[in-house]
Amino acid sequence: MANSLDGAVSVAMKGLDELASLGADLKTKIKLAEPLEVSMAAAGWKARVAEWIRDQFPDSGLSAEWAALPLIEIGLPLSKPTDFSRGMAEIKADQHLSWLASLPSRVALRQAAVPDRINQQSLEIGRREVKLALTSRAIVDPARIQELKTVSSTQFDLSKLIRLCEELNLAFATESYLAMAMLTRAIIDHVPPIFGMKNFSEVANNYAGSSTLKRELKNLETTSRNIADLHLHSQIRRKEVLPTITQVDASNSLDLLLCEIIVRMSASI
Template sequence: MDELAQLGAELMTQVKLGSPLEVSMKAAGWKARVAEWIRTNFPDTGLSAEWASLPVIEIGLPTATPSTIDRGLAEMKVSQHLSWLARLPSSLRIRNLTIPETVNAESVEVGRREVKLNVTSRAIVDPSRIEELRNISSPSFDLAKLIRLCEELNLAFATQSYLSMAMLTRAIVDHVPPIFGKSTFSEVANNYGGATLKRELKNLDTTARNIADLHLHSQIKKKEVLPTITQVDSSNSLDLLLAEVIVTLTE
């Protein structure tokens, strides 16, 4: 990793003094080399994709004369890449602390019937949504279970419990139809809101439900492929659903 950081430092010098073509070639080579190192040492973590998503480092077209501003912006982008590399050990430690098998293995090692978590992550259900639900006083519906399902969905994401995420999303979807005066979520998805909202609700009723059913009801096989966050993340559609729950109960 030190060698990769050194290559980044050399690129910084190139950005300050080199031609656009030299900078573009050196930047592309550096990014490719780091990406290959990440894929080799940390496969299936998504880190190589995260690295690739960082801004393109360039100082203009091959035949252009770079301005001071162009070089300054490119220096900032190199610094951003170097900062990402510097944070990589910490990111890996956090990931290793949160994945279920590591948490379980550490519990076994200390010989206790305890599970210890040290987790910081983004929220699948925005905490402000949960607070809005908590502040609703409805004479017809007790939201305690809905709130807990949302909280557990955030915990499942933080611990990379993607099977649980699929199941909890389905549980939320199946829990809320009476709020909209319906007995099933399919009725909600087909009869509530405008075209855009219907599309998002149908996504929860079809795609999210089918993925949950796949993992809930499939029997053990010779070879299993576990879900990734891409497969089970329905956060956008779910946020719209919860917003409609809040609107309906506060009208």
């Protein structure tokens, strides 16, 4: 099974060397060319790689990871680039090239998804238990969870909220993206009483705060809730497309919500 997987990954990587060569050409332009030429070359390279990734690995979320890498530029079109700006652009180009070099292993990990691997390992050793040995970044920063644990309140018990956040991190670590969508919805449905409101729609539409905070709360109420509802309530179809992390990651908006909860509850002590 491993050999066939390696072979499939190898076939899919056809064209990767050419794309890496274009990245090396971009590094030469960074050293010598003007800002506009560098920006256009970088944008063209990123677009070409993104298109190739979408063609080779649709619905993998990898094109979104590629697009999220730092912008490569050496300054505004009419500016005079400094040695520092060129050096920083080279570092960013190297980040892109390193990401491309790691692409085969990224694809292999996605094709042998964590839940599948865990279940397969359990079957192979005849166990009724699943064994987890995972290292992953956190959707909810552990420091934020620790802050929640230090909040003391006689009005609200945060133990369930903290557990939901911890389980959200576990769901991300095991690539359980359906569970992530549902846990995010559970969090926003759980916290409205902290804000003195009955439901999260009231929180998103009426809570006094900055325009940025209101926008992120509305994002949780609309986008995150709609995605969760889609996966919770849709019935089985002839063809399904499973969500990727790009679809269910609401970490930025969620962190702002948790910050506001900490500020609000700390002020009431």
